[in-house]
Amino acid sequence: MKKYLLIIVCCLVAQLTPLVYRAVFNYNEYFIYPSLLSHTLLIVPIFILFHLKNRFTKAFLTFWMLWLYLGEFKILNYYAINPYYISMDEGCIIYNIFLIAMSVGMLIHDTNYVFPTRTEEGQEKGYLLYHDLTWFEYPLLLFPLIWFVDFIRNVGFIPIFSGSDVTEKMYHINYGYVYNFGFFNCVSAVLLYERFLKSSRKPEKIVWLLMTILAILITSIDSKRLFLLISISAIFFYEKIMAGKFTINLRSVIMILVAAVLYVSLQNLRLGSSSASQFAREGLPMGVEFREYIRAVNEFKPGEIPGYDLTASTLANLINSAILNVADINKADLVTKDSAMTFMTLFDPDNTMGIRTGLISELYFAYDFYGLIIMLVFGYMVSYVAYAMLATQMKSNMILLTIIFSLLMLTVFGQSSVTAGSLCVLFYLHLVIRWARPSRYTNGVDFLGL
Template sequence: MKKYLLIIVCCLAAQLTPLLYRAVFNYNEYFIYPSFLSHTLLIVPIFILFHLKNRFTKTFLTFWILWLHLGELKILNYYSINPYYISMDEGCIIYNLFLIAMSIGMLLYDVNHTIPPITPEQAEKGRPLLNDLTWFEYPLLLFPLIWFIDFFRNVGYIPIFSGSDVTEKMYHINYGYVYNFGFFNCVSSLLLYDRFLKSSRKSEKIVWLSMTILAILITSIDSKRLFLLISIASIFFYEKIMAGKFTINLRSVGMVFGAAILYISLQNLRLGSSAASQFAREGLPMGVEFREYIRAVNEFKPGEIPGYDLTASTLANLINSAILNIAGINKIDLVMKDSAMTFMTLFDPDNIMGIRTGLISELYFAYDFYGLIIMLVFGYMVSYVAYAMLAAQMKSNMLLLIVIFSLLMLTAFGQSSVTAGSLCVLFYLHLVIRWARPTRYTNDEDSLDREGEPFDKHPMESPDLTYPVR
């Protein structure tokens, strides 16, 4: 009864949000607001949200719902600064239809699977994992430092500390070879935080936490923020899984606010001395991707954006350039067909920076409403990854799945070519981990119980079992 009361309250809140917007912003132009119809569609994902068993998929879906509202606030706030025509309703309806498809896909997987149970001992000490990384953990712990040294050696300075606007030049700097594997920093940050959790002495905890924060900051010295957000989201989810329960505490709230502050601060640093005037022009510093998606919906139909080819650009980033070269295909030519490069001059011919509009925007403009089928499959895969995280017994599998889950969650405002490239890099890392893994883990992996008591065959005193110290 309590659950259904909460569903009704949330649905009413979603339904009444357009009225709240009108009361707060008080614009006379009707087209700037979302309609009641667009928010009525939210009833379906909200209903599904309360019926998902897995709290990680719940969080995923909640984030995508909140992204809609953040984007709407961005547009309304921006309109007071630059009141050009922007009609929100059609884009919101499309977004919510795709959101419905994703939530149905999540539910289809969720209803047929159960969450692996947690024993009282695991709830007390934390979830145990087989540490199959062994010696390879040390290169991963050091990777952010290696990446930073190679970055500085090639670039010669740290862009965000240059004191000038580096937005235009950041995509045209020669960063070196190691830079291409920067997504590994997300895994390294997670490993460093794991060391923080397992440390028993306060001094050790301070050291490992400081190194974690440093590694997270290193991910954004090129002034790009996606990997920073993925690192923080991964740490958030990892802590919940290792604790054996998903609760919101002060540390969780601190991570969310920390991510928001870093996101905004890095925007300031990236803009340098022009930051004040830029914020005066842009208003709310988050949600610009949703605004650009709405602008595209206002002016274009699916298939009308010149040069845009989501299939080709995504596959190009999934396949190694050496393989494409053998086939006589230039990878760069295909990558240039992604949303970032083809959308960037739609509203500003002089834009050379690229632009993100989110996965829903990409699917709609590439495949029209046939993209709903892909969105349903996407939701199914999100649920699959969420359950796989909870069932993982090998430490490496747990880490990689959490990073993938965080990457997929942030596709709400990301781009598929980056997602595909990141998954490709993680696949390389997975192969290296498999190669470096001692044979005893490879031999035992298939015999491990996958149904919730994964460590019956391994004595609790085994040095290969790792726990976070709580």
């Protein structure tokens, strides 16, 4: 009874939000607000949210719903600074329809999966894993330093500390070969944090925590922030799994705040401007991806984006360039057909920086409402990964799965070509780990607790 009462309260809050927007912002232009209908659609994902068994899947779905609110608030806040025409309603309706498809996919998998039960003794000991990385863990722990040294050797400076706007030039710098494997820094960050969790002495904890922070910061020296957010998110989920329960404590709140502060701070450093000037120019410093998605919905229909080919660009990033070269296919040409490159000149012909609008935007403009089928499968896969994190007994698999889960969660404002490329790189790493793993771990012996 208590659960259904909470569902009703959440549905009422979602339904009344557009009225609250009108009361708070008091714009006379009706088109700037989402309609009551668009928020009525949220009833379905809210109902499903309360019926999912896996708390990690719940967190994923909650994050995607909150992104809608953050985007709406961003648009309303930005309109006071730059009052150009932007109609929110159609885009919000499309977003929520795709959100329904994703949540249904989650529910289908969740309903048919038997949640593994844990004994009281197991709850007290926390999560137990096979330490299958053995010697290969040390190169991974050192990888951020290797990546940093190679970065400086090729670039010669740290872009975010240049003191000028590097947003445009950062896409045209020769970063070197090791840079292409920068996603490994996320793996290293989780491994370093795992050392922090394992350490019993305070000095050791401080050292490992500082090294974790350094590894996370290294991921963003090129002024790009996705890997930084994935690292923090993966650490967040890894800690919850190892603790044996999903609760929001002080450390969790600190992680979320740190992620938000770093996200905003790096944007300021990238632009070479003060936080005051950015707030004055942009308003709320988060949610710009949702705003650009809404702008695209206002001016274009599916199939109308010049040069946009989601299928080709995503597959190109999933397949190694050497294989494509054998087939006489230029990978770089296909990659330029992704959303970042084709959307970037829609509203500014001189833009050379790329732009992200999120997975829902990509699917809608590529496949119209047929994209709902992919979104349904996506939700199913998210639930699959969430349960796989809880079921795996290999330390390497646990870390890779938390990173994949975080990567998928952040596709709410990301781009499929980057997601595909990151998954491809992780697959290579998984193969190397499998090769380096001693046979005794695959035979189920030497079970070690953290």
